[in-house]
Amino acid sequence: MNIGAAAARSGVSAKMIRYYESVGLIGAASRSQAGYRIYGDADIHRLRFIRRARDLGFSVEKITALLGLWSDKGRSSASVKSLALAHIDEIRRQIGELQSVLATLEDLAQHCHGDNRPDCPILDDLSHGRPQ
Amino acid sequence: MNIGAAAARSGVSAKMIRYYESVGLIGAASRSQAGYRIYGDADIHRLRFIRRARDLGFSVEKITALLGLWSDKGRSSASVKSLALAHIDEIRRQIGELQSVLATLEDLAQHCHGDNRPDCPILDDLSHGRPQ
DNA sequence: GATGGGGCTTCCCACGATGGGAAGGTCAAG
DNA sequence: CTTGACCTTCCCATCGTGGGAAGCCCCATC
Numbered sequence: 001m002n003i004g005a006a007a008a009r010s011g012v013s014a015k016m017i018r019y020y021e022s023v024g025l026i027g028a029a030s031r032s033q034a035g036y037r038i039y040g041d042a043d044i045h046r047l048r049f050i051r052r053a054r055d056l057g058f059s060v061e062k063i064t065a066l067l068g069l070w071s072d073k074g075r076s077s078a079s080v081k082s083l084a085l086a087h088i089d090e091i092r093r094q095i096g097e098l099q100s101v102l103a104t105l106e107d108l109a110q111h112c113h114g115d116n117r118p119d120c121p122i123l124d125d126l127s128h129g130r131p132q
Numbered sequence: 133m134n135i136g137a138a139a140a141r142s143g144v145s146a147k148m149i150r151y152y153e154s155v156g157l158i159g160a161a162s163r164s165q166a167g168y169r170i171y172g173d174a175d176i177h178r179l180r181f182i183r184r185a186r187d188l189g190f191s192v193e194k195i196t197a198l199l200g201l202w203s204d205k206g207r208s209s210a211s212v213k214s215l216a217l218a219h220i221d222e223i224r225r226q227i228g229e230l231q232s233v234l235a236t237l238e239d240l241a242q243h244c245h246g247d248n249r250p251d252c253p254i255l256d257d258l259s260h261g262r263p264q
Numbered sequence: 265g266a267t268g269g270g271g272c273t274t275c276c277c278a279c280g281a282t283g284g285g286a287a288g289g290t291c292a293a294g
Numbered sequence: 295c296t297t298g299a300c301c302t303t304c305c306c307a308t309c310g311t312g313g314g315a316a317g318c319c320c321c322a323t324c
Contacts, residue, residue, distance in 0.1 A: 285307105
């Protein structure tokens with residue numbers, strides 16, 4: 001299977017497959033006589049794993065660790081879980097930050113009458129760091 | 133005031149002040165005879181505005197629009213509010229995505245016993261796209 | 265007046281993950 | 295054999311930020 005077919009079957013673009021190879025997330029694919037990369041079912045499986053993990057927000061670096069645990073038959077589920085929990089904490093932190101920003105903006109927008117007058121608490125806040 | 137002092141007083145690094153100038157977010161600063169950038173209180177004010185807006189997650193592009201409205205005495209608060217509301221929607225969307233990912237990960241982590249056995253629903257999900 | 269240290273300048277590079285595109289080789293169908 | 299789709303490598307761009315080098319400038323201290 002060429003890289004295009006592998007991309008279609010894995011949901012990872014050809015561009016990204018080459019990129020993942022360049023950063024060592026997947027090993028160098030074997031090549032045809034013409035130099036085309038050749039992939040098998042195991043590669044598709046691995047690429048789908050990567051795709052799913054990316055969708056869940058894991059960085060390439062974290063996925064490297066996950067892939068190591070995935071292929072390590074003797075690993076403990078505890079080590080996988082700790083990676084997942086760390087990621088969960090990170091996401092919770094991001095959500096918290098966004099919610100804080102959101103609350104500020106909602107508050108500002110609520111106090112902005114939004115008509116044709118130029119007075120605007122939003123700009124006042126941006127300008128002075130404090131409402132009014 | 134030189135760029136270092138302006139950075140200290142605005143909370144925007146000297147690097148970023150030069151960057152904002154290069155992308156047109158702030159005008160080119162006047163220069164001393166030696167070529168040093170010179171800033172005044174109005175510039176500090178503008179930089180603080182930018183800093184605050186960045187903290188609230190506005191992109192440089194959006195800040196360009198906000199700055200335009202800020203300096204336009206005849207603008208309506210409605211136009212500012214619509215920018216803010218669009219940003220609010222964007223943040224809500226981001227929070228929603230993160231919450232969806234979080235729910236998935238929490239579910240997976242909850243079903244991973246996290247002991248020394250190798251069975252791990254997290255890796256199973258990443259591997260097959262569906263638990264088990 | 266010389267010297268040193270810190271600040272300023274511009275320019276290049278890096279991040280992370282992704283896409284775009286050019287130039288050139290290859291394959292398969294007609 | 296031609297044509298079009300596919301593959302290769304290489305470079306560039308994104309977005310906002312930081313690091314660092316080479317070279318000039320300013321001020322204080324000796």
